[in-house]
Amino acid sequence: YSGNPTTLSLKQKVIRAMSIEAIREEALRRRTFAIISHPDAGKTTLTEKFLLYSGQLAEAGSVKAKRGGKSARSDWMTMERDRGISIASTVLQFNYKGTIINLLDTPGHRDFSEDTYRVLSAVDAAIMVLDAAKGIETQTLKLFEVCRARNMPIITFINKWDRPSLDPLELIDQIERAIGVQTTPMTWPVGPGGEFEGVINRQTKQFIRFTRTSRGATEAIEETLDLNKTNQIESAHLQNALEEVELLDEIGATHDQELFLAGETSPLFVGSALTNFGVRHLLDAVVNFAPSPSERETDSGELREIDSAFSAFVFKVQANMDPSHRDRVAFMRINSGYFERGMQVTHQRLQKPFSTKFATTMFGSDRDTADEGYPGDVLGLVNASDLQIGDTLYVGEPVAFPAIPRFEPELFWSAR
Numbered sequence: 001y002s003g004n005p006t007t008l009s010l011k012q013k014v015i016r017a018m019s020i021e022a023i024r025e026e027a028l029r030r031r032t033f034a035i036i037s038h039p040d041a042g043k044t045t046l047t048e049k050f051l052l053y054s055g056q057l058a059e060a061g062s063v064k065a066k067r068g069g070k071s072a073r074s075d076w077m078t079m080e081r082d083r084g085i086s087i088a089s090t091v092l093q094f095n096y097k098g099t100i101i102n103l104l105d106t107p108g109h110r111d112f113s114e115d116t117y118r119v120l121s122a123v124d125a126a127i128m129v130l131d132a133a134k135g136i137e138t139q140t141l142k143l144f145e146v147c148r149a150r151n152m153p154i155i156t157f158i159n160k161w162d163r164p165s166l167d168p169l170e171l172i173d174q175i176e177r178a179i180g181v182q183t184t185p186m187t188w189p190v191g192p193g194g195e196f197e198g199v200i201n202r203q204t205k206q207f208i209r210f211t212r213t214s215r216g217a218t219e220a221i222e223e224t225l226d227l228n229k230t231n232q233i234e235s236a237h238l239q240n241a242l243e244e245v246e247l248l249d250e251i252g253a254t255h256d257q258e259l260f261l262a263g264e265t266s267p268l269f270v271g272s273a274l275t276n277f278g279v280r281h282l283l284d285a286v287v288n289f290a291p292s293p294s295e296r297e298t299d300s301g302e303l304r305e306i307d308s309a310f311s312a313f314v315f316k317v318q319a320n321m322d323p324s325h326r327d328r329v330a331f332m333r334i335n336s337g338y339f340e341r342g343m344q345v346t347h348q349r350l351q352k353p354f355s356t357k358f359a360t361t362m363f364g365s366d367r368d369t370a371d372e373g374y375p376g377d378v379l380g381l382v383n384a385s386d387l388q389i390g391d392t393l394y395v396g397e398p399v400a401f402p403a404i405p406r407f408e409p410e411l412f413w414s415a416r
Contacts, residue, residue: 020307023338023374027293027306030376031286032102032333034119036147037129038137042159046129046273046282047092047105053219053280054096056363091331091362091378099287102378115316118389120146121404122315122333122378125153125290127282128266129273132158132165132193136178144179151263153291156183157282162212162272165193169244172253172268183268184255187281188245191237199270199278200227200245202254207233210277220276261291293376296335299400306375309396310337310345314387315404329360329380330387337395339373348392348400356393358382 037043051057090105104123106116120126126147128140147154158171166174172183187199190207198209205228211221225233230242248254259265267289271278295303304311316331339356347354360367360380370379381387390403 019338023307026100026374027376029098030100030102030293030374031125031290032104032123032293032376032378033125033127033286033290034104034106034116034123035127035129036106036116036120036140036143038131038134038139041129041131041134041137041140042273043129044105046127046157046159046279047090047103049273049276049279050096050101050103050283051092051094052276053283054094054101056094091380093361093363093378096283097287100377101286102376104378116143117146118315118404120150120152122313122331123152124293124376125155125286127155127157127286129157129159130171130175132160132171132270133163135166135171135174141178148179148181148263153261153263153289154181154266155282155285155289156266156268157278158268158270159273161189161193161196161270161277162275163194167192168270169247175266175268181263182253182259182265184253184260184265185248185268185270186255186285187269187271187278188241188248189270190235190241195237196272196277197235197237198223199281200241201281202245202248207235207238208281209235210275212275218276220279222280255289257289260289293335296401299402304336304399304401306336308336309394310339310343311335311392311394311399311401312339312379313393313401314389314391317387317389327383328385329362329382330384330391331362331378331380332387332393334373334375334377334379335401336375339370339377339379341369341371343395345393345395346398347386348394348398349388350386354384354386354393356381358384 035043035047048057092103092105094101104119106119128144130136130140144154156175168189172185175183185202187201189196189199191197198207200207207225207227209223209225211223227242230238255267256265260267267285269278269282269285271282273279293306295305298304312332312334314330314332317328318331319328341359342355342357345354345356358381359370360382361370362378362380367380373379392400
């Protein structure tokens with residue numbers, strides 16, 4: 001409903017109140033985030049393992065699949081599959097523990113940074129993936145600076161702990177010096193890189209031991225052990241890890257939700273996406289820590305509440321997702337209200353009605369008809385030739401969201 005609430009009948013007021021409550025409840029179930037990293041840090045592998053742990057895949061694919069093997073679901077372009085890289089952002093929507101996840105997997109290579117830059121305007125949080133042997137790299141740092149400009153909460157994942165790595169204390173020191181944000185380790189590695197035995201969960205005070213699975217195609221087998229019974233735990237590296245955790249406790253490196261949401265601290269997790277070590281902990285953190293959709297600033301500086309009438313903005317246009325049909329898909333992020341397929345909305349820039357009957361949900365290159373949507377959801381509008389990046393769609397009273405800032409390559413590219 002988009003009219004004047006004071007003119008409603010009692011029945012209409014009840015229906016309106018019920019719909020507002022439904023919108024708020026559905027928004028609370030949403031998490032919309034992106035994964036950022038330097039090329040080859042393991043971002044796409046991590047994305048694939050999220051799908052495995054959410055039950056979307058029975059067996060995870062490989063980013064660089066062998067002949068006849070499965071390739072990553074999020075890399076849908078032929079060039080991506082051939083070269084084992086991500087060069088286009090991908091939207092993946094799935095359910096995990098009752099939470100609707102809208103995951104935007106972004107390209108890491110700097111030649112495609114404009115795509116990442118625009119995607120970051122449509123998310124509420126980000127996961128920063130780092131290579132345990134390299135730490136903060138150039139592209140990661142520049143993407144982080146874009147996130148910081150938006151005061152975006154960031155969760156840090158140190159990947160590839162199954163291989164030789166830097167010292168973990170050295171890594172968090174490097175991260176804090178480079179990005180100016182305090183890390184608050186939630187899990188801590190037991191064993192140096194290459195001799196990884198598992199992690200200490202600092203919240204539950206448990207040692208979670210991992211067992212390697214065949215090719216990392218299935219969920220890692222976890223053995224949970226009580227740290228109060230360390231004399232019963234066989235581990236060559238546990239005592240050293242416990243001493244490091246004690247040091248973290250002494251310096252106050254503990255999670256504070258308000259500081260995290262303000263972008264001042266970053267919860268840190270360690271693991272190996274390739275072998276599934278720590279993936280479940282990270283996905284749980286997205287559900288427990290990442291913010292749900294909230295009000296968005298409009299072009300006039302006012303805040304658009306999530307229970308206002310429907311509104312959305314276009315942040316990406318992708319051509320030829322289906323080469324056989326030469327289609328064109330405009331991706332929109334819903335900022336407020338309830339979306340129903342086929343509803344008539346207003347195209348703000350052109351000031352004319354716009355039909356949404358070809359709305360879809362996306363899962364890589366796969367698509368399904370989207371019958372409805374709520375704040376935080378990312379939907380595709382097929383063959384919407386009138387839509388451009390930055391356009392606003394709305395119902396009822398006119399509204400416009402700020403245009404996506406002009407892309408500046410110097411944000412990403414260092415001098416050659």
